[in-house]
Amino acid sequence: MDPVEIVSGDSPVVLGLPHTGTYVPTDIRNKLNDRGKALADTDWNIHKLYDGLLPGVTTVRATFHRYVIDANRDPSGQSLYPGQNTTGLVPLTNFEGEPIWTQPPSGGEVEHRRETWHAPYHAALEAELARVKARHGVAILYDCHSIRSRIEYLFDGTLPDFNIGTNNGATCAPVIAETVEQVCRAAQGYSTIMNGRFKGGWTTRHYGQPETGIHAIQMELAQSTYMEEAAPWPYLHDRAEALRPHLSDILHRLERLALEGALT
Structure with a gap:
């Protein structure tokens, strides 16, 4: 199994999808308990x-x-x-704080997984961002995520629908954050927060260096906006089709900002 799937396009926007994969090598799967094997914490259906x-x-x-x-x-x-x-880097629990391993990985095993899976993904992402920047002078990484709207272990109450993360404004030009937030807040029937519980993961923080021409922003969607939040995690077409125009609007606006030179 190749650790990463790449579709190279000509837009200045790059979508990162770090959590939609479900492949687990057999030797690793055999060390997961039944709870772990359920893979409940996947960013289901985001791709x-x-x-x-x-x-x-x-x-x-x-x-x-x-x-x-x-x-x-x-x-x-x-x-x-x-x-x-x-x-963490290799989770020892699920999002409910419950153990997922019958045999947790050793330090050496974590390092092997980093070299085999984590590093190739980021090598590919870094290369695509560099290619896009070389073409357009700038690149915008939009990191795509989703999570169940209620997880007591991670946050109180119900998560807003749109959770925008820029590490408190450090990872992108202000106009990018403002544009995304404007679209989200104008979307009727949805709730929005900027840099709330989710401020952007390592990907957003690592690549988001506006001074170099690479901007990054994370969108963490509440899964209730487009799917059922319980196994077998079905995609709900009507909900998704109501949400997709807003996401499309965000991406098109970001692309336009880059192409019009509004980020430099």
Whole structure:
């Protein structure tokens, strides 16, 4: 199994998809308990939700599951949210705080997984961002995520529908954050927050360097906006079709900002 699937386009926008993969090698799957084998913390159906929204967009998608190794975590293992419940580079629990392994990985095994899965994904993402920047002078990484709207272990209450993350404004030009937030807040029937519980994962923070011409923003969607939040995690066509125009509007506006030179 190739750790990454790449579709190279001619747009200045790149979609990162680190958490939609469900592949788990047999030797790793055998060390998961039944809870882990359920793969409940997948960003289910996100690749389907974004498919076809922006012609020419580049996509970089991890094929492996986040329980193998999390492509959106710092490879050093440093926590993204010190002092808050979260999951690590190789999660030891699910999003409910429950153990997922019968045999947790050793340090050597984590390093092997980093080299085999995490590193190739980021090598591909870095290469695509560099290619896009060389073509347009700038690149916008839009990192696509979703999560169940209620997870007591990770956050209180119900998550807003649109959770925009820019690491408190550090990862992109202000006009990018303003544009995305404007579209989200204008979407009737949806709730929005900027840099709330999810401020952008390692991918957004690592690549988002506006001073170099690479901008990054994360969108964490509440899964209730487009799917059923329980196994077998069905995609709900009517909900998704109501949401997709807003996501399309975001991507088209970001592309236009880049093409019109509004980021330099």
